[in-house]
Amino acid sequence: MDTTEDYDVDPDAEEFDENSDFVTFDMAGERYAFPMRRVQEIIRMPTVVKVPLGPPSLEGLANLRGRVLPVVSLRRCCAMEPTGHDETTRVIVVDGGVPLGFVVDRVSSVISIDPQQMEDADSVQATVNSDVLVGVIKSGEGEMTTVLDVDRLIGSQFARLTDKRGGRDIPATRLADEFDAEADLDDTLELVSFAVEGQEYALPIDQVQEIVQAPESVSHVPNADGRVLGVIDLRGRLLPVVSLRQVFGLPVTPLEPQNRIVVVSIGGGVVGVVMDTVREVLRVPHQLVAPLPSVVAGEGRKSEVESVCRLEDGKRLVSVLSVNRMFDSPEVRNEIADYRREDEPDMSDERGDDVDDDGRGDEELFVVFRLDGEEYAVDVDTVQEIIRVPEALIRVPKSYDFVEGLVNLRGTVLPVVDLRTRLGLGRTERDERQRIVVLIIGGVRTGFIVDSVAEVARVGRNVLEPAPELSAEQARVVSRVANLPEQQRMLLLVQVDQLLAAEQADQAAELCMDADDDALVGV
Known part of the structure; x- marks a missing residue:
């Protein structure tokens, strides 16, 4: 069978006798098999996300058409020397109560056998633990195929999977119930700090909706205000993006991987603000926060800075910005409003009873x-x-x-x-x-x-x-x-x-x- 193609296996195929049809594969030069009724499909080795604190045989979690799939090294399950993956490596997805993928060296074929060809596992010498064997298939040419027990393999490595036949309820634990820190939090200002042209600034965290990595580029908008770089797609909505460098009258530099876009709320809409880097989340006692001196603020248009935090005994000054002052231009506000999603709720309106107080919705x-x-x-x-x-x-x-x-x-x-x-x-x-x-x-x-x-x-x-x-x-x-x-x-x-x-x-x-x-x- 051509191993360059993936296999689709129907686990509900009733025309096959469950004791006589097998998917065969190779590991460390030996031939093994799973009963075909337990095999859901066979796929190439996917990209996996490593998971800490799991069994040694776990390679990681993969995405299988929107479903989370644990991927396991069958070599490790069978106490064999691990090996690297190549073009012939395959993952056999089995039904173990929840889907589980076993990594094998190479898939050989799907075979049908005469039940008389199957011998009990106790009667033969095997290279793997007999506890995970169903039996051995002997062919006329003297070749042997060792049949592995799916349930025992899973149970030997992942006992919790055998106890679960579906999802579990996750308790909505809130740490706020475990400690009394309300008085302490009331006396602090929560900020997100970031850098622009080597200077440190911050925004109140309640004005920040989220922080995302800057894309390689933004879609430019003709005739937009000079501070509006363009728009990006943020989970299906158009987000206007503004350069804080432009707001401050600094040279606008190309987007780089370390740049972050801070998404803030303004006038019922949202806008993304490009920062050079995002540094920290700060909780600063109010006594360390002072209004911007009037001599610095100057006359005329208000400064974007509304206060200054004195940290590290005054050696570190963080300028706290006001979102409203940053976008006091009617042109910019109109630009933002133009790209607000029609179905996005106006944050300036009163919330209905069916809207979460934190504005997060779903x-x-x-x-x-x-x-x-x-x-x-x-x-x-x-x-x-x-x-x-x-x-x-x-x-x-x-x-x-x-x-x-x-x-x-x-x-x-x-x-x-x-x-x-x-x-x-x-x-x-x-x-x-x-x-x-x-x-x-x-x-x-x-x-x-x-x-x-x-x-x-x-x-x-x-x-x-x-x-x-x-x-x-x-x-x-x-x-x-x-x-x-x-x-x-x-x-x-x-x-x-x-x-x-x-x-x-x-x-x-x-x-x-x-x-x-x-x-x-x-x-």
């Missing part, structure tokens, strides 16, 4: 970050702030291996965890792209080091689905996936309150209480 908002080349996401409501990794951390003896140390965050002791290590991924050298995502777990602020923060993304609830339960810990930590085949992306959604076990969270709290504040000054 979407959820996530902070997306990267670890080991894959994209993860956490609910934006669970993120306290995002900060740069300091040059030095206070090391803590006799703590968990994933605890990197402690840092002073504006007078508060913050334990810092290497999220790569916590999720069983390899450590990496520190670099400028890494960030600390500050979350609250068990009432304690805890920082998690990630490779980089990508964006704040709105994701439709229709593309969210339970993650396959491949191990107990993975099922707790990576609870859902956002399957985005049109973008060729899959986001692994992290359940924040499961990142640290109860005893680990307790130790983090003890570290904070026992830390010597004087030793942390200046970190």
